[in-house]
Structures are given as C-alpha cells and as structure tokens.
Amino acid sequence: MTTSIEQPPAGVPDATAARAADHLWMHFARQGRHPEAPVPVITRGEGAYIWDNRGRIILDGLSGLFVVQVGHGRRVLAEAAAKQAAELAFFPVWGYTTPVQAELAERLADLAPGDLNRVFFTSGGGEAVESAWKAAKQYFKLVGKPQKHKVISRAVAYHGTPHGALAITGLPAMKKDFEPLAPGGFRVPNTNLYRHPEFADDPKAFGLWAADRIEEAILFEGADTVAAVFLEPVQNSGGCLVPPPGYFERVREICDRHDVLLVSDEVICAFGRHGTTFACEKFGYTPDLITCAKGMSSGYGPIGAMIASERVMEPFLRPGVAFPHGYTFGGHPVSAAVSLANLDLMEAEGLNQRVLDNEAALGATLRRLLDLPIVGDVRGDGYFWAVELVKDKATRETFDAAERERLVRGFLPGALFDNGLYCRPDDRGDVVVQIAPPLICGQAEFDEIEQVLRQTLTEAQEVV
Structure with missing residues (x-):
C-alpha cells in the first residue's frame, strides 16, 4: 500500500540523501550509487509501517532488521529511555553495576531455559557471538583442556562480522576480503530440506x-580440539532453514558425548520471533550458551547478551579468575531500561502467544505464492519466513551470477519498496526473499505482504 504525500518537486535533490551520498558509509551496501538512484530516506515509523522522505507509507516486513518486535513509535519505550537518561545515562559494567543492568540480568536469567543464569552484556549480536567463543575457549583452559578451541558451524550460516564471529560464519564470499581470520572455524551441512529432495518423504x-x-566433523578434527558448536534455532542466511524433527535432540547428544559446548545463536530468533522468549525452548533443547540481541529492546536501544549455564560459569567463579573481555557500551543503562520496558510490553500484549496463534496463518498466506513459476519453496516458523526463488521450478535450478545481479541487487529491492513493502532479497545461499514482520501484525498485514510479493515477483519473472 504505497501512497504519495508531499513529494519533492521533480529534479530537486533531497538534502538528507545528498548528505548520505557524500558522507555516510552505509553497512553492507555498495557506496558508489549513481545520482539517479539516491539513498532511500526513512523519516518515521508507526506500528508496522514506515514513511520515507517522499511521504510514502511502506509496510515494514522485516521488523527493521528482525528487530522491532513491538512495532514502531511505542511511546512507552521512548519514555523509559528518557527517564533513565535523565537519572544516569551511562556507567559501565566493568566491575560495577546499575539497578537496571542488575534487574535486566535477573530478568533474562529467569526467562532463559535450564540453568542459564549468568548474563554477559554486549551492545549487539556480533559481539555476543564473539564473547561466546572467547568464553568457550577460556572455559576449557580453566578446566584443564586447553587444546579445545575450535568451533563447528553450518554452511551458509551468518554469525556476525567481528573477526572471531566472521570465522564462525559459513559464507566464504563474505570473508574473503578480510582474511586471514581467527583460526579454528569449521563447517558442516545446513538443514535446507528443499535442496535435499532425497529426504523429502522422511524429514x-x-x-x-x-x-x-x-559428530563426523568433531571426530575428524579431534574431539579434544573442539570447544563449541554454534547453531541458530532457525538458520537465517540461506532462507529460514527450520530444524528437521530430531535434529537438535541428536546434536545435544553429540555435544554431551564429546564434551563440546552447544551455543544457541538467537540474535534473530529470541524474544518472540518464534513465539517463545528463547527459540531453543520451542525446538526442544537446552544449550550451554545463548547469544541474543535485536528483539531484546525491539531496537529502541542497542544491546545484546551472552547467557551462560552454571556449568560454563563455574570455573569463572574460582578465586583469582577473570574474563578479560568486555565492551564500553555493553548493557548500556538506557538500553537496559528500554529492554525491561520492552519485555513488560511484550508480556502485557501477549505477543509470544500472538505469534503462536498466527504463525500458521502467516505461512498459509505466503504459500499462496507457490502458484507463481518463480517461487520454488516457502518455509519458516513463527514470524520468520523465506520465499525461495528459482529459474526452473521442475528442476529447482537457481540463478546464475548475472541473473542474481539483475534480480537481487538490481530489481527486487527497489521494486518491492516502490510497491509498498520493505523486506529482504538475499542470495548469500540460494535466492530468497525474507519476511519477518513485527509481532503486532495479523492477517491484514499478511495479506498485504502477499499481495505486494505477488505483484513484484510476477514482474521479476520478466526481469530474469
């Protein structure tokens, strides 16, 4: 639903777009934009919608970046930030605490499964992953197994951009410009059932x-050298790869058998995205460490965390032991206060249950797109879905490099946005469009998402 209000006169450049073009180094973006393709400028948000500088209303089908669980413009969260900033805007957790940091740590420990009771704050998800790897390596040194330092993760999985987190990430193209990375990251197959049709009848x-x-990778590398397995409950990169039945039960058994820590990377999946506070609960496993961020504050303040089990924490509590690691803005008091208010708001509005009640409807609505020749698969869970695009539906043939360039970077982002939907075309694995609306959305928004996708993907068939 795109409407136009107060558009700038034709040929008149927007000042914000011009400033960005001259001075803003954008993330994960090509910087050399042509003047005829100005930087999109988002000016405000309310509920599930955002507005651009041309007055157009666009449905936020990605929750910003899998972040804004409670929607935009929630005044109660802004007020919580202002109140905390007026009282105490900043103090680090470097041997000190503030009331909101201690309260949020206790709240997260109460919400986490099992005995994951100790919270190490960061300012984002990549830092949380970095912290978890460092904690795993030091843990094994403290318990007398200093050779255990390697990490197993899945092909195509994204775990962050710091050098350690990037070494865990399973995307060679994303890493090549920054090599050499931290040593010790190794890959195993992911759970894309669509690309393994031989198992179609027996997931x-x-x-x-x-x-x-x-287990094969652990044994090949040597169990005495492997510290941790990092897995997202539902893998983001590659397009919402849902765990098959029995998968995490077997992974937990394997990790226990070889004394390897299981890390549930829930930077995207936590805080209601799948209808539970932590998605590992929904998929039936208890990890040794959880990494989380994004939805903790619904994006109203930057914050992340590593949450550790009592087992992992025990050697760090020994006399004279320290974890020589931290971040200036980890657990920032304003972000902590906002997170507490956000968790209160999610609980008051029953957003976890809302996701559980509506996830089937969202999936069914998106699966209507399977009648399009370009749509090969629709998969996901909760409010986290992907539409995989193919060149040939019968053979599941994907697109070549030139076609990806035209489709993923040339056509889809602008066309989707112009048609009234902000979401994410992605080809880090096979070509997908990712959908992750705010948790306040319902059938009306699902229908709108499907209609814009249908219109745009129909147009995309002509492009490729």
Missing part, C-alpha cells in the same frame, strides 16, 4: 543425517 532421517555430520 526426520534428514535431521539425523545433518546432525551426524556434526
């Missing part, structure tokens, strides 16, 4: 096969 067998590849 449980596929889950066990994929999990067993993790």
Whole structure:
C-alpha cells in the first residue's frame, strides 16, 4: 500500500540523501550509487509501517532488521529511555553495576531455559557471538583442556562480522576480503530440506543425517580440539532453514558425548520471533550458551547478551579468575531500561502467544505464492519466513551470477519498496526473499505482504 504525500518537486535533490551520498558509509551496501538512484530516506515509523522522505507509507516486513518486535513509535519505550537518561545515562559494567543492568540480568536469567543464569552484556549480536567463543575457549583452559578451541558451524550460516564471529560464519564470499581470520572455524551441512529432495518423504532421517555430520566433523578434527558448536534455532542466511524433527535432540547428544559446548545463536530468533522468549525452548533443547540481541529492546536501544549455564560459569567463579573481555557500551543503562520496558510490553500484549496463534496463518498466506513459476519453496516458523526463488521450478535450478545481479541487487529491492513493502532479497545461499514482520501484525498485514510479493515477483519473472 504505497501512497504519495508531499513529494519533492521533480529534479530537486533531497538534502538528507545528498548528505548520505557524500558522507555516510552505509553497512553492507555498495557506496558508489549513481545520482539517479539516491539513498532511500526513512523519516518515521508507526506500528508496522514506515514513511520515507517522499511521504510514502511502506509496510515494514522485516521488523527493521528482525528487530522491532513491538512495532514502531511505542511511546512507552521512548519514555523509559528518557527517564533513565535523565537519572544516569551511562556507567559501565566493568566491575560495577546499575539497578537496571542488575534487574535486566535477573530478568533474562529467569526467562532463559535450564540453568542459564549468568548474563554477559554486549551492545549487539556480533559481539555476543564473539564473547561466546572467547568464553568457550577460556572455559576449557580453566578446566584443564586447553587444546579445545575450535568451533563447528553450518554452511551458509551468518554469525556476525567481528573477526572471531566472521570465522564462525559459513559464507566464504563474505570473508574473503578480510582474511586471514581467527583460526579454528569449521563447517558442516545446513538443514535446507528443499535442496535435499532425497529426504523429502522422511524429514526426520534428514535431521539425523545433518546432525551426524556434526559428530563426523568433531571426530575428524579431534574431539579434544573442539570447544563449541554454534547453531541458530532457525538458520537465517540461506532462507529460514527450520530444524528437521530430531535434529537438535541428536546434536545435544553429540555435544554431551564429546564434551563440546552447544551455543544457541538467537540474535534473530529470541524474544518472540518464534513465539517463545528463547527459540531453543520451542525446538526442544537446552544449550550451554545463548547469544541474543535485536528483539531484546525491539531496537529502541542497542544491546545484546551472552547467557551462560552454571556449568560454563563455574570455573569463572574460582578465586583469582577473570574474563578479560568486555565492551564500553555493553548493557548500556538506557538500553537496559528500554529492554525491561520492552519485555513488560511484550508480556502485557501477549505477543509470544500472538505469534503462536498466527504463525500458521502467516505461512498459509505466503504459500499462496507457490502458484507463481518463480517461487520454488516457502518455509519458516513463527514470524520468520523465506520465499525461495528459482529459474526452473521442475528442476529447482537457481540463478546464475548475472541473473542474481539483475534480480537481487538490481530489481527486487527497489521494486518491492516502490510497491509498498520493505523486506529482504538475499542470495548469500540460494535466492530468497525474507519476511519477518513485527509481532503486532495479523492477517491484514499478511495479506498485504502477499499481495505486494505477488505483484513484484510476477514482474521479476520478466526481469530474469
């Protein structure tokens, strides 16, 4: 639903776009934009919608970046930030605390499964992953197994951009410009069932096969050298790869058998995205460490965390032991206060249950797109879905490099936005469009998402 209000006169450049073009180094973006393709400028948000500088209303089908669980413009969160900033805007957790940092740590420990009771704050998700790897390596040194330092993760999985997190990330193209990276990251197959049609009639067998590849990698590298396995409950990169039945049960068994820590990377999946505070609960496993960020504050303040089990924490509590690691803005008091208010708001509005009640409807609405020749698969869970695009539906053939350039970087981002939907075309694996609306959305927004996708993907068929 795109409407136009107060558009600048034709040929008159927007001042914000011009400033950005001259001075803003944007993230994950090509900087050399042509003047005829100015930087999109987002000016405000309310509920599930955002407005651009031309007055157009666009449905935020990605929650900003899998972040804005409670929607835009929630005054109660802005007020919580202002109140905390007026009282105490900043103090670090470097041997000190503030009331909101201590309260948020206790709140997260109460919400986390099992005995994951100790919270290490960061200012974002990549820092949380970095912290978890460092904690795992030091943990094994403290318990007398200093050779255990390697990490197993999945092909195509994204775990962040710091050098350590990037070494865990399973995307070679994303890493090549920054090599050499921290040593010790190794990859296993992911759980893309669509790309393993031989298991189509037995997804449980596929889950066990994929999990067993993790044990195979641990044994190949040597169990005495592997510290941790990093897995997202539902893998983001590659397009919402849902765990098959039995997968995480087997992974937990494998990690226990070889004394390897299981890290649930929930930077995207936590805080209601799948209808539970932590998605590992929904998929039936208890990890040793959780990494989280994004939805903790619904994006109203930058914050992340690593949450550790009592087992992992025990050697760090010994006399004279320190974890020589931290971040200036980790657990920032304003962000902590906003996070507490955000968790209160999510609880008051029953957003976890709302996701559980509506996830089937969102999936069914998106699966209507399977009648389009360009749509090969629709998959996901909760409010986290992907539409995989193909060149040939019968053979599942994907697009070549030139076609990806035209489709993923040339056509889809602008066309989707112009048609009234902000979401994410992505080809870090095969070509997908990712959908992750705010948790306040319902059937009306689902229908609008499907209608814009249908219009745009129909147009995309002509492009490729």
